[in-house]
Amino acid sequence: MIKEAPRENRAARYLVSGPPLLFLVVFFVAPTLIMILTSFRFPGEFGGLAPIAAPAEKISGEYGFTPEAYQFFFSDVLYAKIFLKSFGVALATTLICLIMAYPLALLIARSEKRFRNLMVLLVVLPFASNFLIRIYAWMIILGPESAFSHFVNAILGAFGLAPVTLLFSPFAVLVGMVYVHLPFMILPLYTNLEKHDASLLDAAQDLGATAWQRFWRVTWPLSLPGVFSGSALVFIPVLGMFAVPDILGGTGDILIGNLIKDQFLGTRDWPFGSALSIMLTLAVLSVAGLATWFARSATGQRA
Amino acid sequence: MSLLEIRNVTRRFGDYTAVDNVSISVETGEFFTLLGPSGCGKTTLLRMIAGFDLPDSGQILLDGKDMVGTPPEKRPVHTVFQTYALFPHMTVADNIAFPLKMAGKTPQDIKNRVGEALDSVRLPEFGNRFPHELSGGQKQRVAFARGLVNRPRLLLLDEPLGALDAKLREEMQIELINLQKEVGVTFVFVTHAQNEALALSHRIAVMNHGNVEQIDEPSKIYGFPRNRFVADFIGKISMMNAQVVEATPSHLKLNVGELGEVITAGREGIKAGDDGMMAIRPEQVRISHPSEEPRLKNHFVGKVHDFLYIGDVTTYIVELSNGAYIEALLPNSSPGRATFFEVGDEVGVSWRHDAGIFLND
Structure with missing residues (x-):
């Protein structure tokens, strides 16, 4: 289709794509390689890493390469459980975000053109204030003395149920995760839905489709690319998120993100932290691969 | 039903x-x-x-x-x-x-x-x-x-x-x-x-x-x-101001400003004295050499103002003696000659007594 570009054109193309390529090599490929290497080394006695070569003066401790970090990971079922739980939280967050975002995105996409930009602005407005401050705000909202907590417990009490603590619970973590990531679901969905040809819905209705059938057979399948990109934008960051469980979760609500952070800042076991990161990357890649394959088979062979 | x-x-x-x-x-x-x-x-x-x-x-x-x-x-x-x-x-x-x-x-x-x-x-x-x-x-x-x-x-x-x-x-x-x-x-x-x-x-x-x-x-x-x-929207048509002089079911006698008398097909509800338009389709207008003997009742002379060669036919725009323009179609019956008349040529235009239409709105 596209003809072979002339030479000077191609040179210009390399010139334009060069800087971002260089950036990725320096700040993504190199760190990843360093991390892979790190995961196969011994931790240093006081944090950091043990030397690769034998030290000149014989002191105690190990040196060189070892698969110890990975052996450790597979030796304890606890880590697998944390992985599974993290995936569960990521999946739940993604689904809740999707269910909440879809109607809103549809509303924005179908409202009058002059209001759309304002509504999109309102969706991204929370980004204007600091992320941690917004999470701390949820600490107050969900705190035991908050009006919200009193309200929830009053309702529970009316049904004869014992009062609950909202803060420092899996519920609080999920609320925080959904709150933080909701715009990342709304925006790709809106971008997709906004482009839908309204005449397709007229045609469907004209040919006998009820409101539900028009959604299920026309709007929903056409919005799948938006659903998939929104889900990826929510699912993957949630997997690595440690701030929300740190602040809103209880001691039992540790996710992979917290585990990795602890290896570097707490227990100072860099190789194990690196190994966990690499396992997480592999897991995300396989999920993304599966999702791509699924997306392709779901949306047909469309270009 | x-x-x-x-x-x-x-x-x-x-x-x-x-x-x-x-x-x-x-x-x-x-x-x-x-x-x-x-x-x-x-x-x-x-x-x-x-x-x-x-x-x-x-x-x-x-x-x-x-x-x-x-x-x-x-x-x-x-x-x-x-x-x-x-x-x-x-x-x-x-x-x-x-x-x-x-x-x-x-x-x-x-x-x-x-x-x-x-x-x-x-x-x-x-x-x-x-x-x-x-x-x-x-x-x-x-x-x-x-x-x-x-x-x-x-x-x-x-x-x-x-x-x-x-x-x-x-x-x-x-x-x-x-x-x-x-x-x-x-x-x-x-x-x-x-x-x-x-x-x-x-x-x-x-x-x-x-x-x-x-x-x-x-x-x-x-x-x-x-x-x-309707006349104007569907197809091409030439129109001239006209007044009904005589109305019968079969035909109308019109007075077209400064041109003279024109006979058109009869129309219900039209009576003598009505003002309106005389309308005629280009393909119903015959264009001929001025020397040719008039064969139709509605016959006038004019000058070729412009013409459009469209392949199958040529459209002539003829300026009549009263300054009005009338269009006439001439099939290009012989391939070698695309034009029969040139701009400025004197020509005769004529149409059948039942070809024109009188429109009063």
């Missing part, structure tokens, strides 16, 4: 009256066309028949039943949209199967009827293609098949040939006529292209500013336009 009956339908958008007290009846099996310039209300009327819009006053009856409470999905009326509106995520077969699925037909029935529909639009091998893999004409045929497959009582067509190039459009016109004959479904066709309306329709309603100007067979619309708008 007519299949479709539009009774005194009016539709306003704010101060603007899109459809103004329109009444039309369409018979079963008819190919009926709503013709008019953009903004004449033809598309609004179509949307009201489909059910996407409701009249402010008046009634739309289908098989004698008022459709006001029936939403589009419940009306036995399907539409072929101007942009085709094929579902891009479905194959051609799934697109055509859509109305059958909505109607709850069995899978076996759907399969058979989709196959028949594909055959009827000459696309038997295209069931597994996606719309983006089709050409404009093929998309058009899929849209026809999808609209017809569940045999609606009425098929509405909203300028369906508008997006096609001239040659393909002519092919599709012939195909559309044959398809309509074959399935026997009543068509209501909307277009602003007068030649398309003339070629396809059994009857045409010419619309302007929300009003119906004339409802008639194509030859009546073209040959006996009821007023200036």
Whole structure:
């Protein structure tokens, strides 16, 4: 289709794509390689890493390469459980975000053109204030003395149920995760839905489709690319998120993100932290691969 | 009883009256066309028949039943949209199967009827293609098949040939006529292209500013336009101010300003003294050498003002002695000579006593 570009054109193309390529090599490929290497080394006695070569003066401790970090990971079922739980939280967050975002995105996409930009602005407005401050705000909202907590417990009490603590619970973590990531679901969905040809819905209705059938057979399948990109934008960051469980979760609500952070800042076991990161990357890649394959088979062979 | 009956339908958008007290009846099996310039209300009327819009006053009856409470999905009326509106995520077969699925037909029935529909639009091998893999004409045929497959009582067509190039459009016109004959479904066709309306329709309603100007067979619309708008909108026509001198059922004697007496066909309701227009179609005007003996009653001399060579014919614009212009068509009967007359040549123009029309509004 596209003809072979002339030479000077191609040179210009390399010139334009060069800087971002260089950036990725320096700040993504190199760190990843360093991390892979790190995961196969011994931790240093006081944090950091043990030397690769034998030290000149014989002191105690190990040196060189070892698969110890990975052996450790597979030796304890606890880590697998944390992985599974993290995936569960990521999946739940993604689904809740999707269910909440879809109607809103549809509303924005179908409202009058002059209001759309304002509504999109309102969706991204929370980004204007600091992320941690917004999470701390949820600490107050969900705190035991908050009006919200009193309200929830009053309702529970009316049904004869014992009062609950909202803060420092899996519920609080999920609320925080959904709150933080909701715009990342709304925006790709809106971008997709906004482009839908309204005449397709007229045609469907004209040919006998009820409101539900028009959604299920026309709007929903056409919005799948938006659903998939929104889900990826929510699912993957949630997997690595440690701030929300740190602040809103209880001691039992540790996710992979917290585990990795602890290896570097707490227990100072860099190789194990690196190994966990690499396992997480592999897991995300396989999920993304599966999702791509699924997306392709779901949306047909469309270009 | 007519299949479709539009009774005194009016539709306003704010101060603007899109459809103004329109009444039309369409018979079963008819190919009926709503013709008019953009903004004449033809598309609004179509949307009201489909059910996407409701009249402010008046009634739309289908098989004698008022459709006001029936939403589009419940009306036995399907539409072929101007942009085709094929579902891009479905194959051609799934697109055509859509109305059958909505109607709850069995899978076996759907399969058979989709196959028949594909055959009827000459696309038997295209069931597994996606719309983006089709050409404009093929998309058009899929849209026809999808609209017809569940045999609606009425098929509405909203300028369906508008997006096609001239040659393909002519092919599709012939195909559309044959398809309509074959399935026997009543068509209501909307277009602003007068030649398309003339070629396809059994009857045409010419619309302007929300009003119906004339409802008639194509030859009546073209040959006996009821007023200036219809005469001017359909085909080419030359017009001159005129006054009726003598009126009989068979003919009218007109006085055309500073030109003289012109005889035209008779028209009901016209009496001596009426003011109006004498109108004549270019192909009815004979152009001849001034030396030639006049053979027709209406014979005048003039000068060639300009001419257009169009291939099959040449259109001459002749300036008459009173300063008015009249158009005459001359078939290019011999290929070697494209022009018979040059600009500035003296010529004679004449037409039959029953060719011209008198229009008083």
